[in-house]
Amino acid sequence: MYYINGEWHESDQKEQITNPATLEVIDTISVCGGEETKAAIASAKEAFKTWKKTTGNERSAYLFKTVKLMKERVDELAQIITLENGKPLPDAKREVLSAISYLDWYAEEAKRIYGEVLPASHQDKSLMVIKQPVGVCGAITPWNFPLSMITRKIAPALAAGCTIVLKPALQTPLSAIKVFECFHEAGLPKGVVNLVVGPAEEIGKALTSSPDVRKLTFTGSTFIGKKLVRDSADTMKKVSMELGGHAPYIVFDDADIDLAVEGVMLSKFKNSGQTCISTNRVYAHESIAKEFAEKLAKRTAELKIGDGLEEGTDVGPLINEKALETMKNQVADAVKNNAEVVAGGKVFNYDNGDGYFFEPTVLLNATDDMVIATEETFGPIAPVFTFESEEEIIEKANNTLYGLAAYCYTKDLGRGLRMMKELEFGIIGINDPAPIVIQAPFGGIKESGMGKEGGKFGLEEYLEEKFVSIYEN
Numbered sequence: 293m294y295y296i297n298g299e300w301h302e303s304d305q306k307e308q309i310t311n312p313a314t315l316e317v318i319d320t321i322s323v324c325g326g327e328e329t330k331a332a333i334a335s336a337k338e339a340f341k342t343w344k345k346t347t348g349n350e351r352s353a354y355l356f357k358t359v360k361l362m363k364e365r366v367d368e369l370a371q372i373i374t375l376e377n378g379k380p381l382p383d384a385k386r387e388v389l390s391a392i393s394y395l396d397w398y399a400e401e402a403k404r405i406y407g408e409v410l411p412a413s414h415q416d417k418s419l420m421v422i423k424q425p426v427g428v429c430g431a432i433t434p435w436n437f438p439l440s441m442i443t444r445k446i447a448p449a450l451a452a453g454c455t456i457v458l459k460p461a462l463q464t465p466l467s468a469i470k471v472f473e474c475f476h477e478a479g480l481p482k483g484v485v486n487l488v489v490g491p492a493e494e495i496g497k498a499l500t501s502s503p504d505v506r507k508l509t510f511t512g513s514t515f516i517g518k519k520l521v522r523d524s525a526d527t528m529k530k531v532s533m534e535l536g537g538h539a540p541y542i543v544f545d546d547a548d549i550d551l552a553v554e555g556v557m558l559s560k561f562k563n564s565g566q567t568c569i570s571t572n573r574v575y576a577h578e579s580i581a582k583e584f585a586e587k588l589a590k591r592t593a594e595l596k597i598g599d600g601l602e603e604g605t606d607v608g609p610l611i612n613e614k615a616l617e618t619m620k621n622q623v624a625d626a627v628k629n630n631a632e633v634v635a636g637g638k639v640f641n642y643d644n645g646d647g648y649f650f651e652p653t654v655l656l657n658a659t660d661d662m663v664i665a666t667e668e669t670f671g672p673i674a675p676v677f678t679f680e681s682e683e684e685i686i687e688k689a690n691n692t693l694y695g696l697a698a699y700c701y702t703k704d705l706g707r708g709l710r711m712m713k714e715l716e717f718g719i720i721g722i723n724d725p726a727p728i729v730i731q732a733p734f735g736g737i738k739e740s741g742m743g744k745e746g747g748k749f750g751l752e753e754y755l756e757e758k759f760v761s762i763y764e765n
């Protein structure tokens with residue numbers, strides 16, 4: 293199903309949606325392509341003419357109505373996320389609440405879009421800066437947080453006065469359809485939000501090549517992000533790119549080791565490691581590395597792998613066969629280069645089924661020549677490297693093309709502050725494995741992308757500043 297100009301549409305082209313835990317088909321949906329995307333852009337363009345003139349209070353009211361409807365469906369939405377993405381149900385529920393919180397936050401922010409009056413440099417002039425919505429926005433979202441990545445884009449766009457055409461990941465379109473049902477019920481005017489589900493390249497091309505789409509916001513891989521930026525250049529769109537990461541997780545010799553171990557459990561194994569800010573490289577100071585690794589391996593082996601709908605499941609499946617292959621290859625390459633597997637390390641045969649499960653894994657003796665040292669893992673493998681000095685670890689941690697998130701465990705405040713300044717990443721967690729809150733700017737530097745989502749920073753991405761100079765003659 294896809295949603296254009298306030299109406300649901302069906303087509304003859306169908307796509308089966310499967311559960312990655314069981315490979316059972318959970319739904320069959322209609323998909324659309326480039327022509328329908330062009331129609332969605334045209335409808336968003338038409339709707340923008342009136343939506344941009346609404347007051348912040350009016351837009352806020354629509355967002356609050358959507359919040360109310362989603363709150364009534366938390367359990368239903370969580371169930372859908374678990375079925376299409378595989379994550380454990382309690383984590384899916386947390387995602388739903390997080391998705392709602394973006395709508396709730398930006399329902400408030402819609403009322404707080406201020407311009408500025410500037411001091412004039414001439415007595416007969418008045419100078420001001422007004423903020424206006426960018427226009428029609430294209431949005432492309434991934435499967436790893438199939439609901440919250442959508443509201444993190446749509447909520448600020450609507451609050452700012454933009455209209456939008458969204459393409460969710462084809463593996464997880466069902467949560468997108470549900471949230472659009474809520475927008476529909478909330479009575480959003482026709483064309484303000486549009487949903488296109490179908491082949492990525494065709495839809496992507498329609499969005500990037502259209503001069504009517506004034507902004508493209510994307511969350512996904514760096515490879516596709518670069519392509520979308522290149523394709524958007526001809527129409528000089530504003531772009532926001534939330535891309536891949538390769539987060540270092542540094543444990544100094546003065547750290548609380550148990551706290552650092554629990555931090556890895558959260559940062560590495562939640563969502564089966566399929567999170568862009570997930571730990572990719574664990575660096576333990578050589579004097580505590582043995583104790584740290586033993587504790588980490590013990591805790592990792594305790595994790596319960598299984599279907600996300602089963603109570604007590606800690607780690608669900610990976611999203612697809614390709615992800616499973618990447619895990620197998622990264623472990624094989626690390627072992628070939630003398631890594632020691634101290635927990636997990638192989639495909640997990642859950643319930644004798646075909647699901648895409650991989651054991652939560654800890655690798656010791658990780659070295660820079662291993663593939664895992666540079667390639668994004670996006671799965672439940674924690675390679676443990678060692679280091680000797682602060683200078684050395686700053687250089688190693690920064691030695692990546694990515695710059696999304698970095699973590700550092702230490703009890704030394706001075707060292708914590710030095711790391712905060714030296715680590716070249718957009719998000720830093722000091723003794724904190726979960727540095728993500730709605731009011732903070734989320735986003736990376738270097739090849740992890742450009743632009744921010746969250747808080748007042750996320751709203752600015754959907755606004756243009758217009759300077760007005762008035763001569764009082």
Ligand code: NAP
Nearest residue numbers: 433434460461462492493496512513516534535536537568
């Ligand atoms: P991906 O292949 O880049 O897919 C992400 C989205 O882009 C999906 O909707 C996908 O559609 C679409 N897409 C793929 N090819 C496209 C094309 N040629 N034109 C237009 N759209 C296209 O990413 P992934 O591997 O599935 O997702 C994982 C990546 O996302 C990781 O690298 C992760 O770090 C990153 N990520 C970043 C953040 C962040 O905030 N920085 C958050 C989450 C994930 P289909 O599904 O239909 O192919």
